[in-house]
Amino acid sequence: MTAIEQAILTWIHLVAAAMWVGGSLFIGIVFSPLLKTMTNSVEERMQIMIRVGRRFNKVAVPSLIILMATGLYSSHVLLAKPDLLVATSYGTFLIIKILLVIALIITYVVHVRVIRKDVEDKIMSKQMPEPEIQKLRKKIIILGEITVVISIAILFFAALLDAGV
Numbered sequence: 001m002t003a004i005e006q007a008i009l010t011w012i013h014l015v016a017a018a019m020w021v022g023g024s025l026f027i028g029i030v031f032s033p034l035l036k037t038m039t040n041s042v043e044e045r046m047q048i049m050i051r052v053g054r055r056f057n058k059v060a061v062p063s064l065i066i067l068m069a070t071g072l073y074s075s076h077v078l079l080a081k082p083d084l085l086v087a088t089s090y091g092t093f094l095i096i097k098i099l100l101v102i103a104l105i106i107t108y109v110v111h112v113r114v115i116r117k118d119v120e121d122k123i124m125s126k127q128m129p130e131p132e133i134q135k136l137r138k139k140i141i142i143l144g145e146i147t148v149v150i151s152i153a154i155l156f157f158a159a160l161l162d163a164g165v
Helices: 003-038 040-077 082-087 088-113 117-124 130-163
Strands: none
Touching: 003 040, 003 117, 003 130, 040 082, 040 088, 040 117, 040 130, 088 117, 088 130
């Protein structure tokens, strides 16, 4: 691969990471706290968050797929040589990053599945009792926080790999 091809691949990877991590951080740090000032109703906040989450998923899922594809492509040479994976710090960091990506995917899938279509419909049609909404909201917040922490950890290991540590 030429230097320009590598630069383009890295740029695509970084843009996808910015979309995924930046969007997640924005929702958690900016939008969610702001939402509390917009309405006191937990039900209304959940309805808005569902809409925002569904909209974000239209960007987040393709970004995550692009991240995995470009990441695998960038590391395919090393992945083809398992002895190097365990013999070098680069390989060890790559294995950790891959395990974190797997944990991220599992957490994200669980996060999305918590609000299945039937649950979403109950919330949107105001047919879910508030205590149930509170429990659901707590799960979603915890899963969202785990997703963000794992994403940031992945970025750290990406920096280590880029530095050639």
